[in-house]
Amino acid sequence: MTTTMTQERFSTLEWGKVDLSRVPHVVVPPPGPRSQEYHQRCTKYFKGLSGQVKLFPVAFESGSGCVLRDVDGNEYIDFSSGIYVTTLGHCHPKISEAIARHARTLMNAHDFTTPIKTALMEKLAEVLPGDLSGFQLYDSGTAAVEAGMRVLRAASGKGEIISCFYDFHGKTYGAVSLGQIRSHVYGRVRAPGMHMVPRPDTYRPLWAQADGSIDTDKYIEFYGEYLDKATVGDVAGFCLEPIQGWGGSVMPPDDFFPKLRKFCDDRKILLMADEVLTSWGRTGKWLCMEHWGVVPDIVTLGKGFGNGFPVTCVAVRAPFKESFESISASSSYGGNPMACAAALASTEVIEEEHLNQWAEHLGELALTRMEKMKAEHPIVGDVRAKGCLMGIELVKDKATKEPFDKAGVLVYQKAFAKGLAWIPAGHILRMSPPIVMDEQTLLKGLEMIDEAIGEVEKEFGY
Numbered sequence: 182m183t184t185t186m187t188q189e190r191f192s193t194l195e196w197g198k199v200d201l202s203r204v205p206h207v208v209v210p211p212p213g214p215r216s217q218e219y220h221q222r223c224t225k226y227f228k229g230l231s232g233q234v235k236l237f238p239v240a241f242e243s244g245s246g247c248v249l250r251d252v253d254g255n256e257y258i259d260f261s262s263g264i265y266v267t268t269l270g271h272c273h274p275k276i277s278e279a280i281a282r283h284a285r286t287l288m289n290a291h292d293f294t295t296p297i298k299t300a301l302m303e304k305l306a307e308v309l310p311g312d313l314s315g316f317q318l319y320d321s322g323t324a325a326v327e328a329g330m331r332v333l334r335a336a337s338g339k340g341e342i343i344s345c346f347y348d349f350h351g352k353t354y355g356a357v358s359l360g361q362i363r364s365h366v367y368g369r370v371r372a373p374g375m376h377m378v379p380r381p382d383t384y385r386p387l388w389a390q391a392d393g394s395i396d397t398d399k400y401i402e403f404y405g406e407y408l409d410k411a412t413v414g415d416v417a418g419f420c421l422e423p424i425q426g427w428g429g430s431v432m433p434p435d436d437f438f439p440k441l442r443k444f445c446d447d448r449k450i451l452l453m454a455d456e457v458l459t460s461w462g463r464t465g466k467w468l469c470m471e472h473w474g475v476v477p478d479i480v481t482l483g484k485g486f487g488n489g490f491p492v493t494c495v496a497v498r499a500p501f502k503e504s505f506e507s508i509s510a511s512s513s514y515g516g517n518p519m520a521c522a523a524a525l526a527s528t529e530v531i532e533e534e535h536l537n538q539w540a541e542h543l544g545e546l547a548l549t550r551m552e553k554m555k556a557e558h559p560i561v562g563d564v565r566a567k568g569c570l571m572g573i574e575l576v577k578d579k580a581t582k583e584p585f586d587k588a589g590v591l592v593y594q595k596a597f598a599k600g601l602a603w604i605p606a607g608h609i610l611r612m613s614p615p616i617v618m619d620e621q622t623l624l625k626g627l628e629m630i631d632e633a634i635g636e637v638e639k640e641f642g643y
């Protein structure tokens with residue numbers, strides 16, 4: 182899509198558009214005095230904050246579209262969408278109105294049928310690829326992953342599950358056992374039957390061809406060996422992220438998922454994609470797997486699915502629909518009318534405003550701008566973007582690729598202080614702007630990051 186394919190077609194952008202003559206607007210260096218006061222009072226009781234809050238403890242008061250306001254009156258361009266959540270911007274009028282309407286009429290009816298749930302089910306069956314047509318609804322990504330694993334086991338009649346190094350799937354015992362974060366694994370024991378294998382990272386290939394490009398076939402060959410030698414022969418399937426979010430926007434090579442799909446079919450095991458982070462427009466498709474023409478057997482949806490309202494989903498292909506019956510699938514909040522209204526309204530906004538195409542366009546624009554940063558900055562090792570899921574990897578030296586964590590922290594803080602709300606992950610800068618953002622605002626945010634990287638390089642004597 183060219184720039185002249187224009188923003189006029191995308192009327193939501195009028196609402197999401199940022200007045201760059203007014204924003205970012207720093208009236209008092211953040212975190213300002215009111216932020217500090219709220220933060221102190223709140224954290225006397227509220228414990229276990231994420232790293233990003235500890236590194237920049239502002240208190241937010243309101244948000245609209247692509248702009249966040251803190252309690253001191255500072256206004257920020259939003260490059261975080263909460264944490265990959267408010268894909269259509271903060272408080273989208275159509276979504277807020279849909280939630281409010283159902284908050285006034287019926288908040289919960291357990292898993293009884295409601296008109297709004299019926300409408301959502303029909304819409305999901307229409308927009309999802311292939312024969313993904315069996316659904317259940319939950320209230321967190323983690324709950325969806327746990328249910329997805331239960332369906333995976335019920336559908337296959339097998340127990341072991343394979344996931345990948347640096348994947349992240351949530352923080353309950355089953356979900357955490359599929360992921361990398363060691364400190365989350367209670368008692369330091371991974372749940373039995375959970376396996377981890379490496380997955381291809383084009384910037385840091387474990388197995389490469391003679392020309393340095395990644396050798397996907399070697400990974401697939403290794404999975405075959407692993408299944409034969411390291412499992413007890415009871416493998417239900419793979420469960421993995423299409424693009425790693427927490428792992429640092431790590432993109433697979435284009436041939437990976439088609440080859441993994443074939444491998445799973447050949448070995449008669451199932452493929453579950455955890456699309457909690459990557460679905461509903463984030464990468465420019467309903468499912469990120471659509472970029473590679475692959476339909477997973479089971480898929481989880483979350484985060485942007487309800488644009489901020491806690492609603493998530495497990496979707497399965499037609500042959501596995503009945504597996505929900507044997508897992509006692511329902512929950513207290515899953516599929517409540519407000520949740521269904523939020524998910525349906527989000528889906529309609531993406532569809533009506535052609536926002537999947539717009540997100541893809543923003544990703545291409547961002548990648549071109551970030552390639553320039555890579556060419557100009559000695560510490561920018563790699564840049565990547567698929568739609569509005571973006572990453573910049575900072576290294577001490579482009580030849581050794583040694584991660585530069587200290588620089589990552591400083592770049593995060595400096596850009597935040599300039600008025601950019603975003604997400605750090607050690608040496609990988611992660612960006613997740615709302616997909617309703619206009620081009621100029623996207624470029625402004627990237628310029629703020631560019632400046633911050635330059636300042637940090639100076640401090641480290643580059």
Ligand SMILES: Cc1ncc(COP(=O)(O)O)c(C=O)c1O
Nearest residue numbers: 321322323349350351426457458
């Ligand atoms: C891929 C993936 N799966 C699952 C989860 C867990 O979702 P939640 O925090 O909504 O429980 C996350 C959260 O970041 C995620 O990125």
